[in-house]
Amino acid sequence: MAETTLSHVPPQMRPSGLRGVAADWSSDQRAFKNVSWGKAMMWVFLLSDTFVFGCFLIAYMTARMSTVEPWPNASEVFALHLFGRDLPLILIAIMTFVLISSSGTMAMAVNFAYRRDRKRTAILMLLTAVLGATFVGMQAFEWSKLIMEGVRPWGNPWGAAQFGSAFFMITGFHGTHVTIGVIFLLIVARKVARGDYDTDARGFFTSRRGNYESVEIMGLYWHFVDLVWVFIFAFFYLW
Amino acid sequence: MVEATGHRMGSSHGQEQPAAVAHTDSHQEHPIKLYLVVWVWLFILSACSYLVDYFQLQGMLRWSLIIIFMLLKAGLIVAIFMHMAWERLSLVYAILVPPLVVLVFVWIMTVESNYTLWTRMTFFGAAP
Numbered sequence: 001m002a003e004t005t006l007s008h009v010p011p012q013m014r015p016s017g018l019r020g021v022a023a024d025w026s027s028d029q030r031a032f033k034n035v036s037w038g039k040a041m042m043w044v045f046l047l048s049d050t051f052v053f054g055c056f057l058i059a060y061m062t063a064r065m066s067t068v069e070p071w072p073n074a075s076e077v078f079a080l081h082l083f084g085r086d087l088p089l090i091l092i093a094i095m096t097f098v099l100i101s102s103s104g105t106m107a108m109a110v111n112f113a114y115r116r117d118r119k120r121t122a123i124l125m126l127l128t129a130v131l132g133a134t135f136v137g138m139q140a141f142e143w144s145k146l147i148m149e150g151v152r153p154w155g156n157p158w159g160a161a162q163f164g165s166a167f168f169m170i171t172g173f174h175g176t177h178v179t180i181g182v183i184f185l186l187i188v189a190r191k192v193a194r195g196d197y198d199t200d201a202r203g204f205f206t207s208r209r210g211n212y213e214s215v216e217i218m219g220l221y222w223h224f225v226d227l228v229w230v231f232i233f234a235f236f237y238l239w
Numbered sequence: 240m241v242e243a244t245g246h247r248m249g250s251s252h253g254q255e256q257p258a259a260v261a262h263t264d265s266h267q268e269h270p271i272k273l274y275l276v277v278w279v280w281l282f283i284l285s286a287c288s289y290l291v292d293y294f295q296l297q298g299m300l301r302w303s304l305i306i307i308f309m310l311l312k313a314g315l316i317v318a319i320f321m322h323m324a325w326e327r328l329s330l331v332y333a334i335l336v337p338p339l340v341v342l343v344f345v346w347i348m349t350v351e352s353n354y355t356l357w358t359r360m361t362f363f364g365a366a367p
Contacts, residue, residue, distance in 0.1 A: 032333075047338070063352075097282065230312045237292075
């Protein structure tokens with residue numbers, strides 16, 4: 001339970017800018033002066049996750065650049081027949097808006113958590129979870145539609161075989177992240193609603209006392225999932 | 240967190256700093272309006288990138304618009320929603336600089352895939 005020593009000099013009295021970077025990192029204590037270990041570790045985890053998704057997207061780029069067969073046109077592949085005409089990419093656009101909305105509700109949940117507004121925080125987190133689950137549901141619909149049309153990891157009716165493997169790998173991994181996020185959102189929302197962070201109740205898994213910062217750390221993860229989707233949307237669906 | 244502010248290692252003697260330890264944690268309290276504004280902007284930018292596809296813009300215009308909208312959205316999410324704009328520079332650099340190195344990897348794989356494509360066209364007689 002030992003926290004690393006926080007500096008006793010308040011951060012606003014420390015040097016800022018580049019000089020601050022050198023001073024913080026060389027201070028022989030903790031480098032992140034006003035960030036708890038939980039938050040710092042979530043950031044480090046997200047950084048490593050960035051590399052995972054970076055590798056997926058680079059692998060996709062390599063496959064697409066080096067294939068001699070035409071790459072399937074995402075605009076047509078992901079079109080839906082709605083209102084009597086084909087709307088290109090419409091499902092993906094709706095999924096994007098759903099995920100962005102969930103990010104917005106999450107940001108507001110974090111805000112209310114710091115105001116100790118239990119009810120609003122819990123409701124907004126539940127709303128975030130519902131939007132996230134909606135996103136996963138739409139992704140499941142998209143997967144089954146493509147599988148029925150004959151897309152497989154080893155081939156598809158429209159061109160380069162790597163399209164299927166890249167699609168299932170990238171969106172599958174992202175969907176897994178969303179699913180895990182929804183589960184953790186529900187857990188944290190339950191704790192907030194029950195008042196665990198006000199009564200200093202111990203957690204069921206680590207037996208440690210939590211606090212409202214858990215909501216912000218949860219938020220970091222959730223926004224990251226949204227962030228990854230921004231890149232997937234641009235590189236996989238629009239490119 | 241706040242409990243850690245109780246640690247006063249090394250300062251037990253010598254300089255006295257009574258109430259300076261008040262608030263070391265970075266609690267982020269911003270008006271809700273800020274989040275709503277960012278939310279609206281994310282909607283607008285997503286709609287713009289969708290319209291790039293809807294109107295089937297092609298060529299350099301397409302790629303540059305996609306990249307610009309993508310970077311603007313990513314920047315808004317990281318800076319405002321993830322509160323990066325209010326963190327100390329040490330954390331910002333520790334998190335944001337390493338992903339930039341991925342660009343080197345992108346460049347390496349670009350060279351590699353150009354070479355692969357060239358060999359496929361040259362030795363397998365396939366035209367793109």
